Every structure is written in C-alpha cells, then in structure tokens.
Amino acid sequence: MLLRGCAGVGKTHAIVDHALHINKTGQISLVFYGEDFTGDEPWKIIVNKLGLSSNISRDELWGMIDSAAEATEKPVIIYIDALNESPERRRWKISWLEPLRQQITNFSRLKLCVACRDTYLDEVFNNRSEWVEFEHNGFLGREFDAIKQFFEFYELEIPATPLLQSEFANPLFLHLVCQAIEGLESRILPLGTIGFTDVLRLLLEEKNKRISEVCRYDNRDDNITKAVNALAKKMAEEKTRLLSRETAQKIVHEIFSVEDSERSLFIQLEKEGLIALIEQRTRPLAPKQWF
Incomplete structure (x- = not known):
C-alpha cells in the first residue's frame, strides 16, 4: 500500500x-x-x-x-x-x-x-x-474539531469565529500556528478577519525570535521572513514548488551564512517545520510543491 x-x-x-x-x-x-x-x-x-x-x-x-x-x-x-x-x-x-x-x-x-x-x-x-x-487529507472535513483540540492542548482561547481557511486542515500548519499564538502575551488569536498572510506573519515573527537565539543574529534583522520570502519568490519566478536542495541552501545562505552548522539558518528552517509552509504560501502559483 x-x-x-x-x-x-x-x-x-x-x-x-x-x-x-x-x-x-x-x-x-x-x-x-x-x-x-x-x-x-x-x-x-x-x-x-x-x-x-x-x-x-x-x-x-x-x-x-x-x-x-x-x-x-x-x-x-x-x-x-x-x-x-x-x-x-x-x-x-x-x-x-x-x-x-x-x-x-x-x-x-x-x-x-x-x-x-x-x-x-x-x-x-x-x-x-x-x-x-x-x-491522507489531514483534518479535511474535521477542521473545527481539530482546531478545538489543538487550542485546548496549547491552553489557548478557542476562536469565537470559525477559521475557514483550508490551511487549517493541515496538522503541521495548525501546530505551527498554535506555537505562534503561544508566544503572544495574550495567547489569543487576534480579533478581526484573520487571513493566511496574517497568521503567517505571527508565525514567522515567533519563529524568528527562537531561531535568532540559536543562530545568534539580531532578531530585528528578521532573517526568517527574508528567507521564506526569497524562497517563495524563486518558486514563483520559476512557476514551480520544487527547488533543489542546493538552490534552496544557496538562497538562504545569501541571507545568513556561518561556518558553524549548529547556527545554520537553513537547518533551523527545516527543524522548525517552516519548509513545509512555503508550499502553502505559493499554492496558487503552480501545480507542484517544493522539496
């Protein structure tokens, strides 16, 4: 099978x-x-x-x-x-x-x-x-139940308004979103119409704080957002969601590069699950995903 x-x-x-x-x-x-x-x-x-x-x-x-x-x-x-x-x-x-x-x-x-x-x-x-x-379609058709259980697990306030974006059917995306909200003082999903871009911004801000400590760069440089945008731009230009590892590494290394592998921005992107999110960001652009 x-x-x-x-x-x-x-x-x-x-x-x-x-x-x-x-x-x-x-x-x-x-x-x-x-x-x-x-x-x-x-x-x-x-x-x-x-x-x-x-x-x-x-x-x-x-x-x-x-x-x-x-x-x-x-x-x-x-x-x-x-x-x-x-x-x-x-x-x-x-x-x-x-x-x-x-x-x-x-x-x-x-x-x-x-x-x-x-x-x-x-x-x-x-x-x-x-x-x-x-x-495997993830939580497709069970998004509300999944959101409720994830928010309860992370001890977050369950949104009063249903989150209808299709991305919430993806377990990894939902997990990362909860991590992002967990880092906010209010631990509440901001009120108003929350689009994918808004949620992604919250997520990248929180991940940048964490990764900047590991890679030891000034978090005001916001290298995570820069890297995600650069990779998404490359895929949009080539009308593909499939980049070779070498190409992806080169793009990320142009933003932040050190000899110490433990401080590798690219490795941290993989460890934090952000690689999978980039294909979500580029979904309307092409019929394929990226590596």
Missing part, C-alpha cells in the same frame, strides 16, 4: 499510530524511515536496523520475519515512511522499490506499506499500478 499526501498532513503520525495500535493486538509491525536508506539495498538496511548479523541473506531475512508472522497468526506489516526523504531517493525508482515489493510479495504473511509526499511520486515510483493508494 502507498500512503500519499502533501507535506505536514500527518502521514508519519498515521503510520506510527497504526503500528502502535496493531502491536497492542499482538500483531508485529516494523517501522523504518526513508532517511535511513542510503547506499545498500533496502533489505540490507533493514537487516542492519534490526541489529541482525550481516551474514544473513535476503531470503533468510524475509523467512525469519515470515516465521514470526506465522507464530502470531497475523501478518507482519513493514512500514517505510517518507521515501522522498531518502538521501538517494531516485534509487527507489531505478533499482530499489520494485525488487523490494516483489521480494515481500513472495511471502504471503508479509505486507508492505510505504509513504511518500505527493511532490515526489513520479521521482520515486516507476509504476504505481501494483500499489493500493490511500491519500
């Missing part, structure tokens, strides 16, 4: 929650992350992550897991989250994914579930006809 969806929609949480749920019933699940897959073939990475001997062959690996499934009388589900985050993600399309699917298909008690951001489907999959696809 393929679990697909846009950035920040909750694919990873869905996989982890489902794995924990079935484990409580005695069913075995194995969760791996795309970022772990580099260099060796996927089955060798799995051997290493499970702490097994490197002398184990491919068929021995799947046979061992199949035997474990037989003992529980339930299939083992092998999850690989975020194929797009693999350092060598194109290898999934070229030589990794189809052989892995075929290997696991040979064992009836083994099931494979992978997740991939919509942006990278064509880059990761050569042919999706053999996959059952499920699109």
Whole structure:
C-alpha cells in the first residue's frame, strides 16, 4: 500500500499510530524511515536496523520475519515512511522499490506499506499500478474539531469565529500556528478577519525570535521572513514548488551564512517545520510543491 499526501498532513503520525495500535493486538509491525536508506539495498538496511548479523541473506531475512508472522497468526506489516526523504531517493525508482515489493510479495504473511509526499511520486515510483493508494487529507472535513483540540492542548482561547481557511486542515500548519499564538502575551488569536498572510506573519515573527537565539543574529534583522520570502519568490519566478536542495541552501545562505552548522539558518528552517509552509504560501502559483 502507498500512503500519499502533501507535506505536514500527518502521514508519519498515521503510520506510527497504526503500528502502535496493531502491536497492542499482538500483531508485529516494523517501522523504518526513508532517511535511513542510503547506499545498500533496502533489505540490507533493514537487516542492519534490526541489529541482525550481516551474514544473513535476503531470503533468510524475509523467512525469519515470515516465521514470526506465522507464530502470531497475523501478518507482519513493514512500514517505510517518507521515501522522498531518502538521501538517494531516485534509487527507489531505478533499482530499489520494485525488487523490494516483489521480494515481500513472495511471502504471503508479509505486507508492505510505504509513504511518500505527493511532490515526489513520479521521482520515486516507476509504476504505481501494483500499489493500493490511500491519500491522507489531514483534518479535511474535521477542521473545527481539530482546531478545538489543538487550542485546548496549547491552553489557548478557542476562536469565537470559525477559521475557514483550508490551511487549517493541515496538522503541521495548525501546530505551527498554535506555537505562534503561544508566544503572544495574550495567547489569543487576534480579533478581526484573520487571513493566511496574517497568521503567517505571527508565525514567522515567533519563529524568528527562537531561531535568532540559536543562530545568534539580531532578531530585528528578521532573517526568517527574508528567507521564506526569497524562497517563495524563486518558486514563483520559476512557476514551480520544487527547488533543489542546493538552490534552496544557496538562497538562504545569501541571507545568513556561518561556518558553524549548529547556527545554520537553513537547518533551523527545516527543524522548525517552516519548509513545509512555503508550499502553502505559493499554492496558487503552480501545480507542484517544493522539496
């Protein structure tokens, strides 16, 4: 099965929650992350992550897991989250994914579930006809319930006026918005008509305060807003939401650059989840997302 969806929609949480749920019933699940897959073939990475001997062959690996499934009388589900985050993600399309699917298909008690951001489907999959696809839409249709629960968790005052913007269906966006409001003295979403630009401004102001302390620059420079605007402008100019990592880094480094990786503005943008927001900001501009 393929679990697909846009950035920040909750694919990873869905996989982890489902794995924990079935484990409580005695069913075995194995969760791996795309970022772990580099260099060796996927089955060798799995051997290493499970702490097994490197002398184990491919068929021995799947046979061992199949035997474990037989003992529980339930299939083992092998999850690989975020194929797009693999350092060598194109290898999934070229030589990794189809052989892995075929290997696991040979064992009836083994099931494979992978997740991939919509942006990278064509880059990761050569042919999706053999996959059952499920699109994760986040909180779509349940926005009000999600907003209520998020605001209660962050101990914020629940807005009296419904927030109708479509972005609030995205869990990551809602999480970041709550973080932004949490940083305000009032801890209340400002009154009046709140548009995406207004919320984004509050968010960037709060993130700039935090990141300026880590990167050690004057927060009045507002490097976060500068970086987000520069990246969005580049994507608008090229009519795309897909920028190479090298291009994105170059743009951000032109705004703030230091040799110390711990003070890297680009790394902090990733850690704070702001990379995913840029595609929301440019949504009307192009049919693709950015990395």
